[in-house]
Amino acid sequence: MLTHVVVFWTDKPHGEARDKLLAATRELLTQIPGPVEFRSGMAVPSPRGVVDDSFAVALAITFPDRDTMMAFRRHPLHTKFVEEYVMKLSARRVAYDFG
Numbered sequence: 001m002l003t004h005v006v007v008f009w010t011d012k013p014h015g016e017a018r019d020k021l022l023a024a025t026r027e028l029l030t031q032i033p034g035p036v037e038f039r040s041g042m043a044v045p046s047p048r049g050v051v052d053d054s055f056a057v058a059l060a061i062t063f064p065d066r067d068t069m070m071a072f073r074r075h076p077l078h079t080k081f082v083e084e085y086v087m088k089l090s091a092r093r094v095a096y097d098f099g
Helices: 016-031 066-074 076-089
Strands: 002-010 037-042 057-063 090-098
Touching: 002 016, 002 066, 002 076, 016 037, 016 057, 016 076, 057 066, 066 076, 076 090
Parallel strands: none
Antiparallel strands: 002 057, 002 090, 037 057
16 A cells, blocks of 8 residues: 655635635545545644644545556546646645555
């Protein structure tokens, strides 16, 4: 198993950009085969200093293997998602892959 986590910051974390990006992440899963599990959501405010709650949206996608993850990344709907939502709505993003 391989998990891909992406954290997004928007110019307006509590506004329209966040809501559009979150909706787009949820729609993405319904259209591309391959993931074993998919979760997305907004930052949960925390008083704990170790918790970074400055982001707007995060997603975690678990794949059965690296080949499936790479096929997902190359899928035309993923490419469209990146161009239409990620590049236009996120001011910053960080990705983590672990397995």
